[in-house]
Amino acid sequence: xxxxxxxxxxxxxxxxxxxxxxxxxxxxxxxxxxxxxxxxxxxxxxxxxxxxxxxxxxxxxxxxxxxxxxxxxxxxxxxxxxxxxxxxxxxxxxxxxxxxxxxxxxxxxxxxxxxxxxx
Amino acid sequence: xxxxxxxxxxxxxxxxxxxxxxxxxxxxxxxxxxxxxxxxxxxxxxxxxxxxxxxxxxxxxxxxxxxxxxxxxxxxxxxxxxxxxxxxxxxxxxxxxxxxxxxxxxxxxxxxxxxxxxxxxxxxxxxxxxxxxxxxxxxxxxxxxxxxxxxxxxxxxxxxxxxxxxxxxxxxxxxxxxxxxxxxxxxxxxxxxxxxxxxxxxxxxxxxxxxxxxxxxxxxxxxxxxxxxxxxxxxxxxxxxxxxxxxxxxxxxxxxx
Numbered sequence: 001x002x003x004x005x006x007x008x009x010x011x012x013x014x015x016x017x018x019x020x021x022x023x024x025x026x027x028x029x030x031x032x033x034x035x036x037x038x039x040x041x042x043x044x045x046x047x048x049x050x051x052x053x054x055x056x057x058x059x060x061x062x063x064x065x066x067x068x069x070x071x072x073x074x075x076x077x078x079x080x081x082x083x084x085x086x087x088x089x090x091x092x093x094x095x096x097x098x099x100x101x102x103x104x105x106x107x108x109x110x111x112x113x114x115x116x117x118x119x
Numbered sequence: 120x121x122x123x124x125x126x127x128x129x130x131x132x133x134x135x136x137x138x139x140x141x142x143x144x145x146x147x148x149x150x151x152x153x154x155x156x157x158x159x160x161x162x163x164x165x166x167x168x169x170x171x172x173x174x175x176x177x178x179x180x181x182x183x184x185x186x187x188x189x190x191x192x193x194x195x196x197x198x199x200x201x202x203x204x205x206x207x208x209x210x211x212x213x214x215x216x217x218x219x220x221x222x223x224x225x226x227x228x229x230x231x232x233x234x235x236x237x238x239x240x241x242x243x244x245x246x247x248x249x250x251x252x253x254x255x256x257x258x259x260x261x262x263x264x265x266x267x268x269x270x271x272x273x274x275x276x277x278x279x280x281x282x283x284x285x286x287x288x289x290x291x292x293x294x295x296x297x298x299x300x301x302x303x304x305x306x307x308x309x310x311x312x313x314x315x316x317x318x319x320x321x322x323x324x325x326x327x328x329x330x331x332x333x334x335x336x337x338x339x340x341x342x343x344x345x346x347x348x349x350x351x352x353x354x355x356x357x358x359x360x361x362x363x364x365x366x367x368x369x370x371x372x373x374x375x376x
Contacts, residue, residue: 006139013143029152036149039142050131064138
């Protein structure tokens, strides 16, 4: 169960912010949600790459930062020009989260199947 | 796990953990903002179209209020001038004006009375309940109307719901997910403040088959609370008093009593 560490990290971060009561301006609410979704995409992608032994630290770290910022900026741009780019980002990122999660699940199942065959 | 990949494996895990931590913080911040928007500011949704309409309404109202302020200021200076010129008659006029404003609900009122707190049921309806029954678990505009009506009928002299004074042309209506009184949207709990004979009002509300009886889904639902209070304050009506269509008709003959 190697995923315990990331999950614990996420929980600690969550509760740290949740109970510290940091003030967040309501104006950026939707961008913040989108940034969180982009973060979810990057983390699930990182786990997937890790499991597939294709993990590259620099791609992962830069991807997290850039995707998070870019998603927010794109949504902001969409708001400015009156096109709902927010939805485009949600669909793209959401799709990737699902894809990553399903690949992680497959890797997992293959691993379990292999170890059964060996024993 | 003894493999050449062992070191690399743990290294990706740490990277992912670090960013998971950041992700957790982002999620918490996002959740928190949404909660702030929904619960603290009383806006039921963050959906843009709904907000845009509410904003347009609000802007229109602000505009009309601003116009009214300008008008009122001008009038005030006129009155002040008249007061300086007028003699003893102005005192009489002032008293009469005061009493008229009080009756119209344009002045704050205080006195003894009751407060009624209405809120949606703490229990949720069973999932298989029929829609007619589900309605009973929430407070509706007609519930508030019933209470206000009953309170006036039993002698209330000044009533406000969530600080919105009930005046002659107040409307209480349901608009989407919220209830608007004097065109001001509000959400539960609804606090009805009524100045008047506390005994009469309380017994009128609680009489068998009366308005409170409608909320007996069961003992635990806790939807209606009635409290008697010695010192209640009912705020003045703060909305627009602009009349666009109606104009007063001067009575024929002698006006003065």
